[in-house]
Amino acid sequence: MTLLRATGLVKQYGHVRALNGADFDVAAGEVVALIGDNGAGKSTLVRMLSGSEVPDSGEILLDDQRVRLDTPSVARSLGIETVFQDLALAPHLDPVQNMYLGREIMRPGLMGRLGFMDTKAMRVGSRSAFDKLGATVGNLSGAVGSMSGGQKQGVAVARAAAWVSKVIFLDEPTAALGVRQTRNVLDLIRRVADDGIGVVFISHSMPHVMEVADRIQVMRQGRRVTTYAAKETNMEQLVAAMTGAFTDEEVAK
Amino acid sequence: MNRNGAIIAGLLTLALAATGCGSSNPPSSGPSSGPLKLAFVQGVIGDAFYVTMQCGIEEEAAKLGATVSTNGPQKFDPSLQTPVLQSVIASQPNAILIAPTDVSAMQQPIQQAVQQNIKVVLVDTTLKDPSVAASAIASDNLGGGKAAFDAIQQLAPNGGKVLVVSVQPGISTTDDRAKGFQDAVKANPAYQDLGVQYSNNDPQKAAQIVSAALQANPDIVGIFATNLFSAEGSATGLRQSGRQGVVKIVGFDAGPDQVKALQDGTVQALVAQQPALIGRDGVTQAVAALKGQPVTKSIGTGFTVLTQANLNTPEGQAAVYKTAC
Amino acid sequence: MTSLASTRDDTAFLDDEGPRSRLARLAQLQALQILLVLALIVLIFAVLRPDTFLTPFNIRGTVVNTSILAVLGVGMTFVIITGGIDLSVGSVLVFSGVIASKVMGAMGGDGWGTAIVGILVACLCGLGWGLINGLLIAKARVPPLIVTLGTLGMALGFSQIITGGIDLREAPDVLVNTVGFGNIVGQIPVLSTIALVVVVLGAIVLHRTKFGLYTFAVGSNAEAGRRVGVRVDLHLIKVYALAGLVAGFAGILNLSFFQSTTISGQSNTNLNVIAGVVIGGTSLFGGVGTIFGTVVGLFIPSVLQNGFVILGVQSFWQQVVVGAVLIAAVYVDQARRAAALRGSSLQFPFLSRFGSGPRKVNR
Numbered sequence: 001m002t003l004l005r006a007t008g009l010v011k012q013y014g015h016v017r018a019l020n021g022a023d024f025d026v027a028a029g030e031v032v033a034l035i036g037d038n039g040a041g042k043s044t045l046v047r048m049l050s051g052s053e054v055p056d057s058g059e060i061l062l063d064d065q066r067v068r069l070d071t072p073s074v075a076r077s078l079g080i081e082t083v084f085q086d087l088a089l090a091p092h093l094d095p096v097q098n099m100y101l102g103r104e105i106m107r108p109g110l111m112g113r114l115g116f117m118d119t120k121a122m123r124v125g126s127r128s129a130f131d132k133l134g135a136t137v138g139n140l141s142g143a144v145g146s147m148s149g150g151q152k153q154g155v156a157v158a159r160a161a162a163w164v165s166k167v168i169f170l171d172e173p174t175a176a177l178g179v180r181q182t183r184n185v186l187d188l189i190r191r192v193a194d195d196g197i198g199v200v201f202i203s204h205s206m207p208h209v210m211e212v213a214d215r216i217q218v219m220r221q222g223r224r225v226t227t228y229a230a231k232e233t234n235m236e237q238l239v240a241a242m243t244g245a246f247t248d249e250e251v252a253k
Numbered sequence: 254m255n256r257n258g259a260i261i262a263g264l265l266t267l268a269l270a271a272t273g274c275g276s277s278n279p280p281s282s283g284p285s286s287g288p289l290k291l292a293f294v295q296g297v298i299g300d301a302f303y304v305t306m307q308c309g310i311e312e313e314a315a316k317l318g319a320t321v322s323t324n325g326p327q328k329f330d331p332s333l334q335t336p337v338l339q340s341v342i343a344s345q346p347n348a349i350l351i352a353p354t355d356v357s358a359m360q361q362p363i364q365q366a367v368q369q370n371i372k373v374v375l376v377d378t379t380l381k382d383p384s385v386a387a388s389a390i391a392s393d394n395l396g397g398g399k400a401a402f403d404a405i406q407q408l409a410p411n412g413g414k415v416l417v418v419s420v421q422p423g424i425s426t427t428d429d430r431a432k433g434f435q436d437a438v439k440a441n442p443a444y445q446d447l448g449v450q451y452s453n454n455d456p457q458k459a460a461q462i463v464s465a466a467l468q469a470n471p472d473i474v475g476i477f478a479t480n481l482f483s484a485e486g487s488a489t490g491l492r493q494s495g496r497q498g499v500v501k502i503v504g505f506d507a508g509p510d511q512v513k514a515l516q517d518g519t520v521q522a523l524v525a526q527q528p529a530l531i532g533r534d535g536v537t538q539a540v541a542a543l544k545g546q547p548v549t550k551s552i553g554t555g556f557t558v559l560t561q562a563n564l565n566t567p568e569g570q571a572a573v574y575k576t577a578c
Numbered sequence: 579m580t581s582l583a584s585t586r587d588d589t590a591f592l593d594d595e596g597p598r599s600r601l602a603r604l605a606q607l608q609a610l611q612i613l614l615v616l617a618l619i620v621l622i623f624a625v626l627r628p629d630t631f632l633t634p635f636n637i638r639g640t641v642v643n644t645s646i647l648a649v650l651g652v653g654m655t656f657v658i659i660t661g662g663i664d665l666s667v668g669s670v671l672v673f674s675g676v677i678a679s680k681v682m683g684a685m686g687g688d689g690w691g692t693a694i695v696g697i698l699v700a701c702l703c704g705l706g707w708g709l710i711n712g713l714l715i716a717k718a719r720v721p722p723l724i725v726t727l728g729t730l731g732m733a734l735g736f737s738q739i740i741t742g743g744i745d746l747r748e749a750p751d752v753l754v755n756t757v758g759f760g761n762i763v764g765q766i767p768v769l770s771t772i773a774l775v776v777v778v779l780g781a782i783v784l785h786r787t788k789f790g791l792y793t794f795a796v797g798s799n800a801e802a803g804r805r806v807g808v809r810v811d812l813h814l815i816k817v818y819a820l821a822g823l824v825a826g827f828a829g830i831l832n833l834s835f836f837q838s839t840t841i842s843g844q845s846n847t848n849l850n851v852i853a854g855v856v857i858g859g860t861s862l863f864g865g866v867g868t869i870f871g872t873v874v875g876l877f878i879p880s881v882l883q884n885g886f887v888i889l890g891v892q893s894f895w896q897q898v899v900v901g902a903v904l905i906a907a908v909y910v911d912q913a914r915r916a917a918a919l920r921g922s923s924l925q926f927p928f929l930s931r932f933g934s935g936p937r938k939v940n941r
């Protein structure tokens with residue numbers, strides 16, 4: 001059931017130990033919230049698990065097999081997708097082009113080898129991906145740069161959700177959004193998880209975390225402090241865990 | 254291709270096709286009545302030599318009741334002169350006076366002018382095949398070289414070694430000047446010819462040439478520099494060797510920089526061409542050709558030697574190149 | 579099935595106007611507008627000089643004079659769309675012509691055998707300089723302005739060393755007669771037809787292939803491209819190599835047309851090409867541009883110069899006007915682009931008839 005497990009991850013940047021033996025795990029179809037105070041190591045952990053950086057030591061297991069996520073491409077090829085806070089969208093391109101960037105569908109035969117793309121197929125594919133997730137991204141031919149924050153988020157998340165097969169990481173997906181857009185993103189998170197994908201999201205917003213997460217993992221000073229089932233905890237407990245009220249580690253069940 | 258792209262592609266192809274259709278009959282030569290339209294295409298704009306030529310052209314044209322328009326490229330180069338010439342041809346003058354920037358590259362564009370029933374007169378520089386033009390007028394550069402030697406004789410009458418600092422082999426004008434000078438030197442036993450060195454139109458190189466030459470031959474009496482930068486650099490070389498004023502320099506052309514050098518004593522004499530006369534002769538020949546009168550196919554104009562002594566006489570001032578008409 | 583929220587932000591239209599993004603359509607709109615500007619300029623000169631301006635001779639001459647610039651403009655458009663710049667195109671043109679002339683002169687002969695070798699040599703020289711540019715920009719991370727300023731000097735310097743500063747003139751007769759003076763049908767010049775082919779190929783590659791898409795992507799957000807696996811560095815190298823190759827080809831065209839390497843005549847070519855590209859709607863900040871806009875943008879200074887000479891206006895005024903048009907074009911383009919990215923209405927709403935945006939669902 002556990003899709004992705006990381007144990008004992010260590011990462012040092014100069015004098016700073018960003019990760020100090022961090023653990024992590026997520027199961028298929030599960031929504032895990034990763035919370036912690038600033039500097040706890042959440043973003044660093046996500047970078048390790050998405051292939052953007054390599055840990056100094058520690059182990060990562062995907063489907064119980066050891067993997068080395070050396071580059072984002074390797075991670076993607078193993079079915080792990082990530083949406084960072086900057087969304088990594090090209091503002092002048094439309095949602096379809098952004099969706100398929102780096103993974104374009106080429107025309108068959110000679111035309112494809114010459115570089116001609118099957119734009120119709122990509123448009124159809126994008127439409128169904130957006131529809132499936134209920135993402136209201138607006139005009140498929142409009143430049144992404146002219147869309148609202150919520151629509152951009154929708155494009156970025158839909159892109160990751162369309163290509164993901166195992167685990168999707170979202171770094172602060174609701175940080176800059178209004179109420180209604182946040183609603184859409186949270187619904188989208190649920191829908192992705194319902195498809196059997198492991199969804200991990202970092203958030204500073206306790207209400208959102210409580211609303212959509214199945215499990216909550218708390219990080220502090222570069223390690224996992226504790227993990228709770230969302231139903232069994234409350235905000236006070238989470239804040240206490242984040243700020244170091246508990247000195248003992250409680251291992252996840 | 255999307256709609257707008259297709260429209261634009263269509264328009265561009267149409268423009269291209271437009272070049273192809275239409276009669277290839279040239280227009281008849283100019284308006285049947287009214288003043289004659291002349292056009293002057295300079296070798297490069299902003300050059301005192303060509304400005305002086307323009308003044309001469311405008312003066313003569315006014316006398317003969319013709320109008321003149323003047324155009325030219327930003328640099329002395331056929332790739333820049335060709336579009337200018339083509340536009341001038343399109344404006345349908347009766348005759349064009351042109352200083353071609355290249356003997357072969359300008360051949361075909363000038364031939365196009367002739368095909369459009371426009372008379373062409375070459376001024377200053379020429380073409381590989383000048384026969385397409387009604388007339389070709391230029392300074393007799395061989396004579397100019399000789400005039401330079403005459404100046405050296407005046408400045409250093411006791412004879413001695415002389416050196417030529419030229420630009421590059423292959424430029425017909427400066428080569429002719431050097432040859433004219435050397436022929437005159439050889440004809441005079443009192444003087445010794447140290448040959449020609451090339452500055453590549455770089456004053457620093459000219460300075461090095463002169464310094465080195467003075468090391469080898471400390472008793473040089475005179476240097477002939479066949480153009481402005483060569484003269485500038487030669488003067489610097491003399492100054493660096495402490496021989497300024499002792500060794501005489503004769504330069505070529507009398508633009509504002511050269512005249513200043515003469516006034517400062519950097520050079521002792523200038524061989525000035527007669528661009529205004531070239532221009533006036535050009536107009537005369539063009540009008541004669543247009544009126545069906547006999548033309549002179551080739552005219553060589555002369556020189557004035559300027560020194561500090563005669564610079565401020567009326568003749569001297571007339572020989573100095575103008576920067577505005 | 580879908581949560582069709584109807585707030586202003588999450589407007590629920592999913593209509594499908596085709597594969598062009600809105601900013602790409604905006605660029606097309608800019609190209610059309612610049613075409614109108616060109617048409618206006620042509621109209622003004624035609625009215626002022628009806629007998630001399632729109633003659634076949636003059637049209638042909640202007641098209642021919644803009645042909646080599648158009649070829650250079652194709653490569654430059656790709657470069658500027660990536661957010662870079664290439665100042666070395668004029669010098670690379672000269673260098674390629676010089677080497678080709680030397681090689682063809684050494685081979686001797688006036689036939690197509692020599693000519694083809696010359697063409698290949700010129701293109702390879704251009705490609706070489708383009709690769710140098712690309713490697714320094716992508717791998718050594720030196721800014722494009724600096725790199726291409728350096729190669730501008732080096733290529734021209736080498737040309738002057740090799741030739742001693744005097745133009746070379748070796749070109750086989752077949753090249754001079756076909757490319758230089760030749761016509762395809764009637765009076766349609768070979769040179770301009772070749773340029774048109776290059777332009778059309780460039781447009782197809784830029785707007786229809788993955789290579790073109792990646793060019794836009796890199797210019798729009800290179801980091802995003804890297805994250806999704808686009809090999810940005812390699813692509814930049816390819817784009818600059820393409821610009822160099824095109825400049826090399828322009829070099830052999832130039833040699834054939836003028837029978838001279840025109841060493842001293844190319845010092846402003848780079849800026850003239852850049853001005854044309856920018857006037858035509860390609861943004862210096864990258865991400866947007868069209869080939870056809872570039873071609874139209876290049877015609878504007880040519881037509882202005884031609885018209886002014888015919889009118890008898892002093893040539894210095896031409897430079898003043900071209901400079902003003904350049905600034906105006908970029909200003910208008912930036913204003914419209916900013917409006918488009920904000921999602922707000924265009925500054926000139928009457929132009930939206932030309933297809934600038936989708937119809938929106940009622941709120």
